Amino acid sequence: MSGIFWLASYPKSGNTWLRAFIATLISGEPADINKLTFLGGFAGSRSAFDEALGIAAADLTLEQQTNLRPRAYEIWAAEAKRPRYCKAHDAYHLTPAGEPLFPTNATRGAVYIVRDPRAVAVSLAHHNGRTIDAAIDRMADADATFSNSPNRLDEQLQQRLLSWSDHVGSWRQAPFPVHVVRYEDLHADPAAFGATARFLDLPDDVERLASAVAAASFARLQEQERAAGFVERPRQALAFFREGRVDGWRDALTPAQIARIEQAHGPMMRRFGYESACADGLAPRICTTPSAA
Amino acid sequence: MPRAYHFHGLKLESDFHLPALAPWDGPRHARCDVVVRRAAVPPRLDAPDHVGPLFQTKGTSEYLLALPGTGRILVRNGDEVLVDAEPDADPTPVLSGSLQAVLWHQRGLLPLHGSVIVVGAQAIALCGHSAAGKSTLAAVLAARGHAVVADDVCVIDPHETQVLAGCGRLRLWRDALDRLGLESRALERAARDKEKYVFDCGIRSAQERNRLTAIILLSRRDSGAVTIERLRGARAAGALRGVVHMRRPASALARGPDIFAGLTRLVAGGVTVWRLHVPHGAPSLDEAATLALGVLEA
Incomplete structure (x- = not known):
């Protein structure tokens, strides 16, 4: 059975790491991070849109592009000979024409990777070449969208993120099976990879899983990027695979920044077991509210 | 009043302004090779060979684009582009890019x-x-x-x-x-x-x-x-x-x-x-x- 499995996440939440794991699991060879498109491509790819629909997105308005994206995914699904595993950073949302961006008839399911927003903020700041405070602002922006500049043609199509909380919440409400996995659990326990593999109908024998987890380890991916670069690294980021630590945010965020994130996303964080550092004293510094900082 | 343009050696006349093309500077009464006209365009081709979400084709010479937000555009025989634009739509970008390629395909180039x-x-x-x-x-x-x-x-x-x-x-x-x-x-x-x-x-x-x-x-x-x-x-x-x-x-x-x-x-x-x-x-x-x-x- 073909169709699309969406590998969805807010940016900087482990999506490429997961794709490298899946690519290794499927091919039996350590994945080349610059050749992951064989898995099924990227939902925001301009060239894949053009190729599927037979028209240049550059000739269309942003609204037309978004309205037509479901048609492109239906073509991807219809022409696939095996399941496609496609990266997606958009929130699960409706197009301006009022239909789901990710059409249910083309979808087999989705893996959604959620990561502690405090770690996302640090990683996103490096990725975008902006300050951490700017990243925190962006994660709280209910209308956050990227690749929508009117001044240039991006290699990616416009993608709507919403806020971090709304992004996570949107995928939880998608009308197809969604397997939610925490980035931190993938770090802590290889069994989390096994459950993901089973959801995706991929081999889940212990030996193969262990070898795929090892081949896709963060250190190996970093090594690859150092040696050959990474096509998905934005021009302003020094490295795509930067640190990959679960709790690096404790050293990188100020108490005021931690408080801002927890104030903006507390309910969704608690739903995924991300405890408040302000409340339980887990952070190394004394937390204060942003206004008091 | 249609405007005449230089189109890779051909004379093209268009009811739409096409700023990416240079105005025709050849003989004034030269025969027109390609026309781009405002016209009523049917929603579908008669007995098409291919039907996709955006376009249909018939044989080697008929291509119909139905693009919500722009309108319907029929490109045929490599020499005619009929545009049934939606009110307030701007068909210029597709006429200047994607559809020119279709036209050249139809001309065997x-x-x-x-x-x-x-x-x-x-x-x-x-x-x-x-x-x-x-x-x-x-x-x-x-x-x-x-x-x-x-x-x-x-x-x-x-x-x-x-x-x-x-x-x-x-x-x-x-x-x-x-x-x-x-x-x-x-x-x-x-x-x-x-x-x-x-x-x-x-x-x-x-x-x-x-x-x-x-x-x-x-x-x-x-x-x-x-x-x-x-x-x-x-x-x-x-x-x-x-x-x-x-x-x-x-x-x-x-x-x-x-x-x-x-x-x-x-x-x-x-x-x-x-x-x-x-x-x-x-x-x-x-x-x-x-x-x-x-x-x-x-």
């Missing part, structure tokens, strides 16, 4: 997704997908005094290994203009909702056709050096297949075998094929331009 510069009498095609930087690199080469003869659609006659010269106009986004130090204020917009402008390079090719010497495939890279590598044989032909403009509609118009034969003929006929890796950033553009010109010495 080979449109690649690329811009073309001419050095002496030798044409170099700069090809790649949208956002690869084709027009920007062409603008850098134009600043070095070379003629630009095509932007976005490179029209090739594979039987003669020649490129049909268009006008020297490039459609450049504002950030490309900024990087090139060009002012956008006096330029006409290429589409009304985009910060994309028509820039006339001002240098014309002396010939209507130029021998195609090299095809350079642009590939963006995150970092590192600007590099160029030669592709040969089947690898070259395979890579060229990826830059055939409007390949899916062409395939529906049963152009596949001719395209394959045309690409093979180009490679076998001595057109060299290259992959140029260009990292992001303005300094690399100059280096890329130098490497692009270097292919003529191969």
